[in-house]
Amino acid sequence: MSKRVLAFDVYGTLIDTHGVIAELETALGERAAAFSQRWRDKQLEYSFRRGLMGAYTPFSACTREALEFTDRALGTGLSEGQKDRLMATYGRLPAFPDVAEALQRFSGAGVTCVAFSNGTREAVDGLLSQAGLRDYFDDIISVDEIKRFKPDPAVYSHLRDRMESEAQDTWLISSNPFDVIGARHAGLHAAWVRRSAEAPFDAWGGEPDVTVTDLLALSERLG
Incomplete structure (x- = not known):
């Protein structure tokens, strides 16, 4: 399964x-x-x-x-x-206040969670570790591994290759509309975390599968 x-x-x-x-x-x-x-x-x-x-x-x-x-x-x-x-x-930026509890919920539900970033693995590992979040992730996947940046389709393909997952089972979770659009274009599901009520989504004709205001709301939808 x-x-x-x-x-x-x-x-x-x-x-x-x-x-x-x-x-x-x-x-x-x-x-x-x-x-x-x-x-x-x-x-x-x-x-x-x-x-x-x-x-x-x-x-x-x-x-x-x-x-x-x-x-x-x-x-x-x-x-x-x-x-x-x-x-x-x-290199020591803080996590948003909802993140730790939401990730704990996902972890408790047995959901596979990975950090997927434009940052290098070393940078992301250090950032998540100092924020107390590293243990919630099964892996860190960095674009540095293929020397491309989001929203290049190759980046989302690399995510699937690394996780050995099908597109329909792979979700991108991001507050950045360009990232959400890139993932949807590559055939993945995507959730937009709209952290600002004033933030618009790009008028490209496509929408995220899910839109939430924070990760706690997301955990209620996908946890």
Whole structure:
């Protein structure tokens, strides 16, 4: 009998990428939130662009390049030491408050859960470990293994290959619409974790199989 696999995106879904704001506030004060959002947007843009160019580099390099760009674009004049501290903070970002309990529910129900990320295995392992989440996952699957980025169809195919799962039994869980659309395009099921009530979904004509506001709600649907 086939077993359902839940593949959880990490950055923005399990881990709050805006958890870096506290460190930013020390240097930038009230400009911290705007800087954080611009940094995150540029980080993803760089991964998309590198994917299209066939110029892969680890996600941490995209993050650093995006930090450099945002500093220049906003004229914030961060020192190299401040940038190094921000990058270090990115390695110990906090989990969203609903995550641990939801993962515990899935684990108790015997659901196969994997972390599925643009980040390298080492980075994701460290991030989940410091957040107290690592033990809830059967494995970590990184795009670094095939040197592609989401939403390249090859990434979702790699997930299935690693898990030896059928498309109909494989679920992508993500707060990022581009990731949800990519998984659906590749034939997987997908749940969108709409962490902001103001967040729109892309008007591409397709919808997630499930939309929830947090992972606790998801555990009631799929646990």
